[in-house]
Amino acid sequence: MTPEELLEKAGSTDYLKLKEEHEKISYMRYKKPNQYWLSKLLGVSKPVNYKDGSDAELIETKKMVRKKLETIHGSVRNTVELESLSGDHLNVGDVVDLSSDFERSGLAVIAKLPDSIVDARYTLINQYGEIEFVSRYQTGVRIPNVFPKGWFEHSILEESQFVDPDSGLASIGKPYYKLEDKIGKDKLFDSAMSKATVNLGDSNVKTYIVPSLLAEIISKELTGIINKAWDILPMMNLKLEVLHNILQCNESPIVLSFRQLYEAAKITDLEELAKGLTSKKEDTINKTYEKLLRKLQKTVSVSNQFNSVTLGKPIIGSVERFYKTTIQEYYAFIMSVRKNDQIFHHQSSENSPSYVTVVPLNRIVQFNKMVKHFKENPIEYEMMSIYVNKLLATNSETLTSVDVNKDQFDEPEYYPVLIDALKLYTADSFHDGVLESFLMKIVRSLKPYKNIDITRTGIYELLLNLKEITPTEDPSKWWYDAMLPGSGLSSKADMEQELYDRITPQNLSTYVDMEHDIQKDREVYNDVIYCIDSENPLEIDDGISIKRLEDKKYLVSSFIADPSSYLTPDSVISEIAFERGSTLYLPELSDMRAITMLPKVFADEIQMGYTDKPSRVLRVSFTVDLKNGVIEPLPDNNDIGFGIAHKFVRVDYGSVNEILSESIESNKILCSISDTTKIDSTKLKNDLKDLYNVSEFMATSAIKNGRSDMSNSLRFGREIEEITADNNNRIKLEFKEVEKKFQSKTQEGEQTQSERLVSEIMVQSNHIAAQFLSRNNIPGLFKYFEELPVSESVKSAIHHLKSKTSINSEDNIKDNSSFKDALLLREFMTRSAFSVEPARHAMLNLDSYATVTSPLRRFTDMINHWQLHSFKSHGQPMFKKSNMAYMVAQLTAKNEILSRIQRKTDGSYTFKALKQLQEEQKNNGSKTAVSFKCIVNRNPTDDGEVSVILMDYGVRGVLRTSWYALGKGITDEKLDGEGKMKQKKLLSDIEVGDIIENAIIEDVDLLDGSIVLTSELV
Known part of the structure; x- marks a missing residue:
């Protein structure tokens, strides 16, 4: 039947029924929640009617609602004080970034604080106007007090109070699962899980909605910040590239406070520099850079690493305590640092990033040359693989590195550079997809690593097997941010230690x-x-x-x-x-x-x-x-x-x-x-x-x-x-x-x-x-x-x-x-x-x-x-206070770095000691591995990982459950949908304070020192 015939057959009664049904659904899903929220906003007892019959009427209604919000509770802020960006105390109205990489933006606003001591999740409204339930440790960069708190009073509504249970309408609200969403997960998966819950008849799961009028206003504000930041981004990228040339030191990574780099970017005038930097005379270019450096030394107290190696860091510095900037410009800076993470190493997921590490340019050039050389000479892959395989075979038959005579093989030109890159990889010292892919290709060509998951721990063990490092060396020494003497990464740190030792x-x-x-x-x-x-x-x-x-x-x-x-x-x-x-x-x-x-x-x-x-x-x-x-x-x-x-x-x-x-x-x-x-x-x-x-x-x-x-x-x-x-x-x-x-x-x-x-x-x-x-x-x-x-x-x-x-x-x-x-x-x-x-x-x-x-x-x-x-x-x-504020920024950054080193070091060595216990028992003929007790210290996430602490040792760990294995496709393929949901139910029953017996150590996360465990019980 043609569309024309269908239209002719359809009577006006059918059309009226459809229209009536549509209006009924729209009323329950959108208008009724909006009316309820508006009545709370305006302080009246009856639902508030509003015009939405046409697009023009709806636009006018939104303008009216926004004006009321601003009149009653205040306007959205456009600026932020840099000093207020420190700390991790989230509050209603704060904007957070749920993404930690350059490829996507994920702004959201805190709409509601946690309601329960046993569930520390915040309720957020994201840039699409949707609800997210997120723990503090999953939120990223925080920009405080952007929206007035009052905007969000009575804004998170339980869907069931507006939808007739006999209507048969499918839920459109956000399910409040016991398990926490892993931020960054595909929205399609989220939707699939919602349907699975409904199909299993889990009536205990509540769903929540945001009034659509407010959701659209919030969405417009957040996307406006993102769009404006993207407009600023190209200029910010140019500034960071110019700054890297004068802030970097070929002899060492250089740590700056996050605020230092931001203020340096703010005062860098590209128009002023353009003539000098585009000159064909090297001397003119250098003088232009030196002029900018002197300006930065005076304004943001950076040390001179441009044409010399300066020991230590200037103590006498100054920052403007109540310095304000636009939110859009600050977010553009955040995005730019992420984009340039090969030259500015930083912790992208922090609520308030305290520092950036300026990566030496010669390291980047050295690794790029190696990758380019192998790409132009594919035979080099095979030659490197043969050499490394020979070393592994030889070392497996010897007891000490003294017995290994590398001279019996012809060492490839880039072998030392490869080893340096592998060390840096174990310590998370670079974020370069091309270089990582290159390293994985080399490692995959080695016989012991052809068919196993390649982890940072696996690379660390490869370095051990090659006798390139000693069993007592800790990977954190190759972390750029650490700048430890004796690491081979920082001549500056070595020179400082040599001075002390003299x-x-x-x-x-x-x-x-x-x-x-x-x-x-x-x-x-x-x-x-x-x-x-x-x-x-x-x-x-x-x-x-x-x-x-x-x-x-x-x-x-x-x-x-x-x-x-x-x-x-x-x-x-x-x-x-x-x-x-x-x-x-x-x-x-x-x-x-x-x-x-x-x-x-x-x-x-x-x-x-x-x-x-x-x-x-x-x-x-x-x-x-x-x-x-x-x-x-x-x-x-x-x-x-x-x-x-x-x-x-x-x-x-x-x-x-x-x-x-x-x-x-x-x-x-x-x-x-x-x-x-x-x-x-x-x-x-x-x-x-x-x-x-x-x-x-x-x-x-x-x-x-x-x-x-x-x-x-x-x-x-x-x-x-x-x-x-x-x-x-x-x-x-x-x-x-x-x-x-x-x-x-x-x-x-x-x-x-x-x-x-x-x-x-x-x-x-x-x-x-x-x-x-x-x-x-x-x-x-x-x-x-x-x-x-x-x-x-x-x-x-x-x-x-x-x-x-x-x-x-x-x-x-x-x-x-x-x-x-x-x-x-x-x-x-x-x-x-x-x-x-x-x-x-x-x-x-x-x-x-x-x-x-x-x-x-x-x-x-x-x-x-x-x-x-x-x-x-x-x-x-x-x-003065301005001097002290500068010191606060520097020492906060350093304290963060030192605490990370301590965590990584403790976790790494504890993992080694406990892994040795397991291996010894296995070598002694025991059929059961040494197991450990651990206690759950956070609610599980829906990807199957549980944050735990090892009893008797006090070190942090991550327990990967059977649901995690299912997500990775490494469990029983015969499990049907109901079986899978039972596994998920088992995971959701885990609570903070639960003791999990018989956990087996599998790995260590070299990034943060957490020990990775599994257990047959979950």
Whole structure:
């Protein structure tokens, strides 16, 4: 039947029925939700009618709605302050980017905070006007306060309240599954899963919608940001390419704060540079670049790596604190950095990227030449494959690399370059699809790797089998961002370490003026100072004293080493220390025990703890009144002072625990200390007892007053204290053991009495220092902890979980919180950060906090020392707020890098040790592999991965379930649709806090140090 015949047959009744049905569906799906939302927006009780009969009427309605939104709640912001971009505290109205690559944009706005403590997902409206349910850790770059919060009140609606259940209408809303969507997954898959849920009759799954009027307004705003950013992008790309030429150093990667690079791009005027850069004269081009470099040095404080290698990083810099930029321009910059990720290495998925690493141009050129050479000479693939296969065959028959004679083969020209590229690949140091494809082609040609999945761990093992690296080398040393000495990646880092290594006790004064002192008059302190630390500390930078003033009232002081008094901010050592940020502690089996912030010889000379050796110190003092329950700083600014101390008692934690518990060994220990220091053993014992009682009182008071300390619950099993290797390069894990008799009453099972003693006094000392800075209007580096914005229901649940930590009548802490409680709370915790002004530390429940107690290993503390020195000596600070803001950006970036290195290193070595256990059991003929317990610490994602923590080891892992295997096509092909959904149901039943037995170690994620596991149980 032709269309004309069908039309003739169809009567007006059919048409009217169709029209009526269409209007009914449109009313339920669109108009009714819009009317409900508008009534809430306008504050009226009845549904609000609006005109939508024609396109013109609908356009006018949208204009009216937007005007009402702006009148009642405010307008969409077009600008953002750069300073507000730091942090990860998401709130309603913030825009986040759900993509992390250049190929696609994925802007969305936070429309609703999580409703439940057991499900930390935010409700987002994306650029298409659709709903997404996403956890904080899956959101990317954050731009705060773009939309007014009020726009989203009552905007997320349960679909069932508008659709007649007897209508037979299929759902168009977003299903709220228990499993979390993996961001970036194909929308078709999402749709298929929705249908599967409906087909199985899962009526428990609720669906949610956004009023279409609001969805279209949001979609228009977000796509407008994206479109404008794309317009700006070509110019931004040109700017970054020009900047790379002067910011890069052929001798080393260079780390810049994210803000530095953005401001550099902002002030780069391409029109001004065009004439010079397009000149045919090399000298003119170089002078143009040098002129731009001088401008950047003056404006954004970059160092000169253009025509020299500069050691360290300039300390004296300045940034405009309240610098504003348009949101579109900032997003264009984000996109441009992603596009140029071969030359600017960065963490694209971070909420607030803190740094970028400028990749050396010669590395890029070197790898491009190699790929081009092989492409033009295909025979080279075969030659390289033959050579590497011969090496693998030879090495498999030898015990040591000494036995391998590479000279018996002709080494291909690009073999060393290939090895460098493989090392960088294991450490995620480049994002170059062409180079990765080239490496995979080479590796696939090797006999052992033809039919297996090629992972970064597999490449690492290939390097081991080629004897190009040692079994104790950690891949993080080849991470561009790390810039570690001895890595082969940074001549700059090597030169800085060589400078440190050249310093000896005999020539120290050549490098540091040991007579220089900011303080002209120093008081001599005669206090007995207890330096309590581990048995073999790298350095001793603090000690404590106590003096009884009256019954149950004490003067407590902490004494801290004073390196800043010897150094000026413009010295080379200061600038190297600033670039390092803090001491990086490494496992004993690595090439270095630690990469120290300051030269080891200098730190050894000025550290505390040497009996009768005068040492410059910062003293922080306060009184503790146990009777009245009062802790106070000394009046008249006497709580902070600089002087000379000489009565040191050096004692380790274990010995103090023995003394406090009055064990059999305690008298022997006291006599030994007394013989060394000539201090009466009774005084030693009484002082330590008093210090412990004071610290326990301080801890109890802090918890009573609202300190939130869930760290005790988050730690469980055994804490890895040391990672070593035996003569056969077998990795050994050594665990911290805390005897019951030595446990602190306020931190049972975790901290010993001596550790609690020291930590409480140091926390209070940092608080006193912050109060001093604040009281005297001195800019400082204040550490703060901002609470995450949460819904009322979550706030109530958090309060309930925290209240499980209580104090009994004997003032002992009773922790009834479970590990599950702590994991749930952790999802609503933010990271600590630095501010140049006093800010509340919510975790410690302190109005201000500024670290000063570890200046030998933390540069933040050295900066605060300089500020205190200058004020005490000259009545004014050394640095202004704009200087401090620059330092905050630099040190935030460095702290992020160091914490990543630590995570990667710990995860890598723990994986090796546990993998060895599995292999040994297998080699011994056991039919069952060594298995491990792990605890679920986040809700599963719908791709079948579960975030876990290994019990007894405390390291993070990813458990890949049978559903993950199904998604990869590696499970039983006979499973029908119902069988597959049963597997998914099994996954959805997993909850935070569940224990999974019999997990087997498969791999390690070298990118973040997470151990990859599987289990037959899920």
